[in-house]
Amino acid sequence: MTKRLSLATLCAGMLLATTAQAQTSPLSIGASAGITDVRYGTQTETGHTWEINGTLRVTDYTSLYSGYGQTSADFDNSNGTETTLTSSYIPVGVQINVPMSMGNVYLRGGGNYYQTKFGSDKDIGWGATGTVGFELQPTVGPKMAFEFTYADRGTAETSSVNVGTSIGF
Structure with missing residues (x-):
């Protein structure tokens, strides 16, 4: 157990030492919200x-991304009642950043x-996201940040327009 913990600490230290920003932490945390079109079967809401x-x-042009959402x-059902679709997810991906004068344009892909x-x-499983x-x-x-996201969540597909904020350390 001690060897695994030491190895994990060493790997984490090496990852932080090779990141793009030497004077500051390469970490950033944030939150976003938006509207989404959800497709379930033949219905869209x-x-x-x-x-x-x-x-x-990780570098000036790449980042690792994760979260919870x-x-x-x-x-609307044919009998006049409503059924709520709820999808909880954990995204994991790689983000490619293209620096510009006032910010970044980025592409993110993963699952x-x-x-x-x-x-x-x-329905529980893995799906693609971009x-x-x-x-x-x-x-x-x-x-x-302003972003457009597509996600495959098994029986449901979502296309979202989000506005978010984050802070880097």
């Missing part, structure tokens, strides 16, 4: 999404582990 996320900058939408509930139906976005103020301190 508009809902909302939120996410808490973090990035670890939730998407929900209300679907998301999800749990989707629709009425009594439940994001394109623009981030204002890419240096240390507060940032603001």
Whole structure:
């Protein structure tokens, strides 16, 4: 157990030592929210999404990305009642940053582990996710981002427009 802990500490130290920003921490945490189109079977409805996320900058152009989020939408049934779709997810991906004068344009790709509930139906698994976005103020301190995200969550697919904020340390 001690050898594993020492190895994990060594690996974490090496990863932080090779990051892009020598004077500051390469970590950034944030939150985002937005509207989303949710497709479930043949039905499509508009809902909302939120996410808490973090990035670890590896180089000036790449970051590792993860977080936790939730998407929900209300679907009208043929009998006049509503059924709520709720999808909780953990995204994991690599982000490619293209620095510009006022911020970054970025592409993010990866997967998301999800749990989707629709009425009594439940779907758990892995799906693909992709994001394109623009981030204002890419240096240390507060940032603001605008992004478009597509995610496959098994029986549900989502397309979201999000606004987020984050802070780098």
